Amino acid sequence: MEKFGFTLSKGRVINYDSNDRSIADYILQMEPSFRSCIECGACAATCTAGNFTEFSLREFNILMKRGENDQVREHIRKCMLCGKCSLVCPRGVNTRNVIVLAKEAFQKSESYAI
């Protein structure tokens, strides 16, 4: 049979029910201020890593809360832990600790071990 190169596309729907939100749950438990994020993006605006790479803490926050962890896992090591994001956060989220905890959670988790 002629092959036209068609394949099945991976769905891009966030499957909220089956997604793994254990990373976000871990952070929420250890750093409750993570709950207060309103996705304003001040952290990402000031972030040096984010100016040069695909690193947006604002985006990662929401992705982890939705259980879309792959992209976060891929890029999280780009953070240099400088903490500028903590300085600008209007909600007082301990953003730096969110990153530390996310790294920790990925390391602890068997399915995401880096």
Add this chain to the structure above:
Amino acid sequence: MEVAGQLASLGCQVTLIEKEQETGGHLKNWYHLFPDRRSSDEVAEYLNKQIDHDNISIYVATTILQMERKNRTFIIKTDHGKEIYADAVVVATGFDLFRSERKEEYGYGIYDNVISSADLELMFRKGELKLANGKTPGKIGLVHCVGSRDEKVGNRYCSKLCCITAVKQAIEIKERIKDARVFCFYMDMRMGGALYEEIYREAQEKYGINFIRGKVSEAGVTINNNLVVKVEDTLAGRPLKMELDMLVLMAGMEMSEGGRKIAEMGGLRTGENRFFAAADNHYGSNNSNIEGIFYAGTCTAPMTITETISHARAAATSVINYLKSGKS
């Protein structure tokens, strides 16, 4: 002013104590008001008529030093050595605008063309919308939530008027400078009031105002001395920087310094937001924790002028009921 007018017309003897040289508060510094863009002077004129009544004595440039209660009478001592006896007290100490220099990263007081929303109103009043060097600005940014919804300055609450003020001011800029490019940087557009959403839409459709969703993290200058802001365009998911000629900071509302002193003096309860705490949020928003002391307007929370006047009228009713029944 509204409470005084209402009470006077109901037959009460009212003493109005104002710490400034004249009554009218922030209103007299504003130019046009949302939602209908009427002149603030018209509302000021209405309020001045309200207090032009034989039953009202006015003390301006007067500060209260002491307030005590003996039986059912309040004794108020002023810095001019006056003693005022009152059966009931209405606190209407209003608000202070957030001092934008406290948000140092936005450069107010550091860079010439970073101004506050109040400064812009003064420019409108003077009819001069110009940069520090006398030129006309071509690209102007408005930053929402300056001093509101910001843990870093200790204000968690939303000042609620700044979003609509930004939209109103953006339109007013476009009306004066036809080819100006105007950008509003917002976290959320809170367009809850009557006609606000319509004005927002008009700003987009008729005036081409641009709205970028993201909190500005800082303002700086380029090597050419142009203002530059950094923000994440959260909807595009990318950091964004933009050079601007002028940056307008939408200053929020705070409990007034005068109000804070009166709270201390009178043992009046304040809330987490530092404004006076109403005895009940639903049916006692004019009542304080002390019988015979009432609140009117923005000393209890950020409010529009419309709401302030309604709240003041409600305060007058609360006072009358108190005086009649002997209870608060």
